[in-house]
Amino acid sequence: MKNPILVPELRELLKKKKFAILKSFLEESHPKEIAEYLGMMRAEEIWRLLNQVDIYLRSDIFQYIDIDVQVEMVSGSMKKNVAELLTEMPPDDRADLFQHLQKNVADRLLLYLPIPERTDIIKLTSYREETAGAIMTTDCATLNENLTVEEAIRKIRKEAPSKETIYYIYVISDEEKLIGFVSLQKLILSRPRQKIGKIMKKEVIYAYTDDDQENTAQMIEEYDLIALPIVDRSERLAGIVTYDDAIDIIRDEETEDLEKLMAISGGVEEKSYLEVPAFVHFKKRAFWVIILAFFGLLTGLIVEAFQETLQALIILTFYIPLLNAAGGNTGSQSATVVLRSLTLNELDPGDLLKVLKKEFLISLGLSICLGLITFGRVYFFPGAGIPEAFTLMNVSLVIGISLTLQVLWSTIFGALIPLLATRLKVDPAVVSSPLLTTFVDMGGIVIYFTMAKLILGI
């Protein structure tokens, strides 16, 4: 959708003061698309373009512009211009922008805003990050239960343009407590003289301001809601989280889980891959890679401890890569499947035994397959041959049985770790696939040389 060819044309039109053409350009595409073009221009040019259209469209386009460009635009412009735009912006996006401003810019800017907006920003930016309070918007339509449908529609008509969504309207008591809701659909279907209290639904699904944002998103997902009301600890309505925020949270959560699974540390970056500097990528990846390298050296020490066995029977070396790979693959698979199931709320930590039983059956199948293949490979194609001190059968057995045991324990270990983490109230996603693979590698080497000792006596 991005078409940088248009940017020079826009500049040309600005220079020639063809404002009518610019205005119709801004009005005739989706604000999101316009924002993508504008994001490629300088802050001062964007202001000149935005000033061609009315404040509603201006605010619509502005909220789709990249947050960095927003910060630049807000930090470097006339305060009146900015204040007007900020007053019109959705409260959640506005609070987000304020979080990104430098302290002194934010403080100065606040003074230019009307008191209600100022209070709103201070309140919304005060919630702890990643909570429902921090992502909610305060712009929701509310009604008193004693109004009639007719009065309610009149009230909503008056307030609607400033509300983020009016598809659900919340019914609050005189103490601002959430006592019910009506959908706009229900409202326009009801008889004009009916009382809101009669037509409202009383079983409202809601969350608290300090609830985790992921739980909030999952409630929206589970109950197919357009918006979820958020209340404070005294059950007073504080705001709403809308379905589009839920989608963003789900995406971020998935990215975070995926990165953790690959031992990439730190939170999810707001910017896209190419925008994040190489050094930041490096830092996020290096932490665990370096720790894992030390574990890799430890595995090396275990191999070293058995060097005499290896020297006596060099063929054992050839199967170490397979032993490691098979353990890592099957362990990562079971860990991933169990982790996903936990993320989707399919499992309670109480299902531990059921999961272990299932994984045991699966690993039995996998380990027998891989064990037989490996046994067959060694026994029927012994390659360079076996020293006379050992029989081919025994060597094949050591390698085949080790592989079987390795797959068996890796699969069960992989499934167990995320379940145990959940029991211990640790985020199960901390258990990355590389870390798991490292432990499985170590265990595999020990299994391997123990088998060699038991069967071959070396």
Next chain:
Amino acid sequence: MKNPILVPELRELLKKKKFAILKSFLEESHPKEIAEYLGMMRAEEIWRLLNQVDIYLRSDIFQYIDIDVQVEMVSGSMKKNVAELLTEMPPDDRADLFQHLQKNVADRLLLYLPIPERTDIIKLTSYREETAGAIMTTDCATLNENLTVEEAIRKIRKEAPSKETIYYIYVISDEEKLIGFVSLQKLILSRPRQKIGKIMKKEVIYAYTDDDQENTAQMIEEYDLIALPIVDRSERLAGIVTYDDAIDIIRDEETEDLEKLMAISGGVEEKSYLEVPAFVHFKKRAFWVIILAFFGLLTGLIVEAFQETLQALIILTFYIPLLNAAGGNTGSQSATVVLRSLTLNELDPGDLLKVLKKEFLISLGLSICLGLITFGRVYFFPGAGIPEAFTLMNVSLVIGISLTLQVLWSTIFGALIPLLATRLKVDPAVVSSPLLTTFVDMGGIVIYFTMAKLILGI
């Protein structure tokens, strides 16, 4: 939320024919929660319970019941009872249910349905799986542009109860072509005498019935839509996909990508982890695990080819696990990050060079860190000692440099593969982390022994 203690109580109430209590129980919780209880009962019991409430609530609860239980209920019940329920169901859920019925049950059931519903089911089940057509619902509100706002509201009031959403209303021409839309919000804010053609938005975002469902979900996500209209190839409105379907698709897509990344084959299961039989899990995991085992044996052959080098300098064996692990970890990280960026549409395949440049910088940092750590380990803690034919410095250099090169090539290879797949129009997620690790392992061994030859002459 599931509370199996309630099931016996419900049974008791059914036996004692306490229908009033049952009715109020069904009416006072969210249909989704009710459906969870009912899912634990027998089909015939569920029917008796559902028959206590009106058809609208019955249909609401029914659509949240697990599809397997739905199939059981529909297959084993009186046709009239079922037909009434099916007529009331949302068209997309109904079509989905029909896809799950046995052919003869479905055919017989169709005969009991009114012609419009019958046609609708046949049409919806005819779209190819995973397309917008296959997931859309036909239940959308439409208007003619010549109506006034007043007339439009009257029409919608009449039709609303049967529509999945009336928050967006689509404006269609006499040939049923999609020409615009109005939001319900806009509609109730407009003056009663205005023509729909005057207030509608003409820049509609839409998709085609044969578009991929993932693209459809991404459009809903990108433009923050409640519903996306779907048109056929002659631009006639065929249905809508709603935001809650988009969330489901995003979840499924994430699960699928994650499973592919871990070399788990086959599509996403509809059932939860515990419901899927162990044998199905086994089949999904075994395919790639077995193929990868053969690759692992191949890596073993490469090691075997260098067995004389190993025998001359057994210390080299101790660092093979680290070499493999470091390559696998860094390669999987870069592959995952690039893959995620492609999934989120942050990258064009044309960004290939930019990505490679960034990954080169990152891998330079990672490889130098790991190379130095390993060099230091070998040089300062040589352990068992080095045979007299070689110097400690040279051996340390072989191991340190090999690790550096291994990390360098693994990182870049990991990033390159998903980008190349995209260029070749292959799903980049096919490149699983285990497969990548296997190739990286092979490359690492070759690098290792080449370095040994170059520096130590063995």
